[in-house]
Amino acid sequence: MASTMKSEIEKSESNNTMGVSIEMLPESLILEVLAKVASESVVDFNNVKVCSQKFKKFTTEENNLLKIVSFEDYPKILWEPTKHALAIIKRCEESGNPDVLFCKGLREYFNYPNGNIDGLEKLKIAAESGHKLAKYVYGLIMLSSENNESMQEGIEHIRFLKMAKCVMHTRNKIDEITKKYLFIYYNGMFVRRQTRVCKSKPCKGWGLRRGKWIMMNDEDDDLSYCEYCRWDHELEIFYQIFRVR
Numbered sequence: 001m002a003s004t005m006k007s008e009i010e011k012s013e014s015n016n017t018m019g020v021s022i023e024m025l026p027e028s029l030i031l032e033v034l035a036k037v038a039s040e041s042v043v044d045f046n047n048v049k050v051c052s053q054k055f056k057k058f059t060t061e062e063n064n065l066l067k068i069v070s071f072e073d074y075p076k077i078l079w080e081p082t083k084h085a086l087a088i089i090k091r092c093e094e095s096g097n098p099d100v101l102f103c104k105g106l107r108e109y110f111n112y113p114n115g116n117i118d119g120l121e122k123l124k125i126a127a128e129s130g131h132k133l134a135k136y137v138y139g140l141i142m143l144s145s146e147n148n149e150s151m152q153e154g155i156e157h158i159r160f161l162k163m164a165k166c167v168m169h170t171r172n173k174i175d176e177i178t179k180k181y182l183f184i185y186y187n188g189m190f191v192r193r194q195t196r197v198c199k200s201k202p203c204k205g206w207g208l209r210r211g212k213w214i215m216m217n218d219e220d221d222d223l224s225y226c227e228y229c230r231w232d233h234e235l236e237i238f239y240q241i242f243r244v245r
């Protein structure tokens with residue numbers, strides 16, 4: 001009897017503490033806390049809703065939160081979703097979440113045998129929001145065009161990665177994703193450039209270094225050589241990853 005009473009009191013105290021402390025917080029503070037959780041991990045974001053009714057409401061309805069949910073540490077959830085994850089992913093996509101747009105865009109555009117041009121639009125939105133993997137893929141697809149405007153648009157995205165010293169790191173992540181989850185077959189959605197990006201013949205900015213010097217990591221990717229030659233080099237690797245003939 002005594003122990004039953006004690007546990008009832010403990011239960012009531014614990015409910016009280018949880019209820020009062022979270023539910024009484026101002027909404028702006030709750031949103032701030034949830035934004036921090038969302039931007040760090042989709043798993044924590046999904047789990048936090050059991051803490052309070054308010055958390056549950058915001059995590060399922062607040063578009064600004066769904067937009068910033070990060071799948072970075074849990075790529076399997078995004079690329080091989082369970083039924084439960086699919087529901088979250090769908091809400092995130094509707095909110096314009098760049099991780100989800102990148103995943104969907106890549107799948108649709110490189111779908112074999114029929115790619116979907118809408119996929120490119122999703123990649124574009126993700127790239128423009130600052131998503132690095134999307135910047136790499138969308139940037140190089142645009143750069144593969146002979147159209148000067150598209151080419152310049154592509155260069156802006158990959159130049160951003162180069163300035164941030166993460167071209168190779170980003171490329172490695174894409175390579176890993178395609179091997180693990182996509183199994184790319186070339187579907188003809190975009191074609192190989194017929195001309196070099198660098199029009200200088202021969203170009204001393206790159207030629208002098210070729211053969212003597214290898215880029216091992218992003219620290220080697222310095223700014224002193226010809227940028228256009230650098231992109232010709234990157235395009236070749238990009239074509240290999242996406243099996244462009």
Ligand SMILES: [Zn+2]
Pocket residue numbers: 198199200203204205206226227228229230
């Ligand atoms: Zn050059």
